[in-house]
Amino acid sequence: MSITVRQVTKRFGAFTALNDVSLEVPPGELLALLGPSGSGKTTLLRIISGLEIPDTGSILYQDEDVTASAVRERNVGFVFQHYALFRHMTVFDNIGFGLKVRGRPKGEIRDRVMQLLRLIQLEGLERSLPSQLSGGQRQRVALARALAAEPKVLLLDEPFGALDAKVRNELRQWLRRLHDEIHVTSVFVTHDQEEAFEVADRVVIMSQGRIEQVGTPGEIFEHPATPFVMDFLGNVNVFHGHVQRGRARLGNIELAYPEYQDEKSRAATAFVRSHELEILKTKNGRPSLEARVTHVNVARSVVKVRVFADAFSIALTVDLSWDRFTELQLAPGDLVHVSPRQMRVFVQEQENS
């Protein structure tokens, strides 16, 4: 069952939560909506589910327009951030709820619940109450409950947000495997990029009620479409400069930028990931910035070196491998040359600045 979001706009008072958003989720895909809080990702999920109604635009399941139908008619499985398990019901009754309210026979409910309990590996806990379960167990019960009535689509709102790091990691792997097994079209919301990139087939990056980029994790990492995406992915250094006649000039670094051939100079921003910067003790002819090492931070697998380029008042972070670090023997105060291996340049739309 595919999901189509067509030009959806949603406002809450003066706040525009979604601004003309369109999205296509092919059948059987596991899609992540990723963005900072307030980016509209949860609103989009709730609109897809029917818990929220768009001001304009429409939602299609396959070819059927479901914009006007209530959530209970859409047959979606929704997993809530704080599980929202029925506190007075046993695990069995929680999972069987969707079938019970649809008037399915007792025997059928029993078989289905038992099957789901095996799937979520909680056999033997069917008589427990939610308060007797751990956070990870509760989240799995919530997932089983959402899957019980064989929903057309599965929607998860920050499904692992409330769990500690170790359990979150285990559940991520488990969700991925589960999805490979049951193949229901699924959309989940997260603000954790690691989670999105690890679990999802494709990732949608949102900001301020708009979609910034849609793509596979690889595509987004290799070709970030906008400065926001680049910045959001983190671990980047930002340079400000200008483009003109097919060249980009950022400080005293100059490189080819054939996409912009205009005579008129335009403001541009360039992004370089920390691991795409190189530190040299002496100039080697490539464009570089002179900088002073201010801080050396030995992280787990890489060494993070902070440098400051006095001439341009810019602080940079450079990731070095252990081998390279020991080779260079860097200490705070050393004068070095920093050279980018790769840069992504974005020309600003307006001509100001």
Next chain:
Amino acid sequence: MANYVRAHEDPPAVRLALILSAVAIMGFVVVVPLVNVFVGAFAEGFGTYWKNLADDPDTLHSIKLTLMVAPVAVFLNLIFGLAAAWAIARFRFPGRALLTAIIDMPFAVSPVVVGLFLLLIFGRQGFLGTWLREHDIQIVFAWPGLVIATCFVTFPVIARELIPLMEELGSEEEVAAVSLGARGWQLFRLVTLPNIKWGLLYGLILCNARAMGEFGAVFVISGHIAGKTDTMPLRVEKLFQEYNMVGAYAVSSVLAMLALVTLFLKSVLEWKTRQDLAASERLRAEGGAT
């Protein structure tokens, strides 16, 4: 709880004085009169006590009337209270704050004024008087008037009990139930009701206690006709006016016993509600950890 002396604690003398004065006030205002009711009722022996209750048709009628009016009023307030609490706790609508304030009005207004209000509306010269007479409907000086007056005075009890409880519980589970396909009635019966049942029962009991003891509004609207519209509190007043002390005390003792039963049930339910809320808080607090 650690057993340590806190620096900001009051000196022992102050604490002792406060505790003693609280106990003394409670004793004089509550315990002594309560005991006195039973002492007075049995002053001339159990035989006289029983005769005053069972052999006086007007007294018997007043007991029956109270036991009829109170449950009807409580039942109506169950429906009003649930509706009002649901609206206030679950929806955001214009006039919500006003409605919240209006719910408390019956507590703020003197019951006697409420009775006069109702008389002005339903009485012979009242707003709806002519219409009611034409349709041969008797409200004032009859049991429907008693029910309306009692309802009005006890209206806030159930709603006041449910609103904070439902706000505390939140609507998460209800939204989840809807997403799983539950319809209105299923949602209420399977999800909401089990979560609020102890609080609701507590409200019902408190409402019933207030309903049985209601005097002012009922006094005005009933016309206190012996054997017809006299409820137990009205009967007590009448017997007292007639210098039938044992009779007045006897009826009072029945009311007092009903109150004691209520108090006991209330304590049990308070304890149950607290346990439920504590369990739900645990559930929420443990959400993050495993």
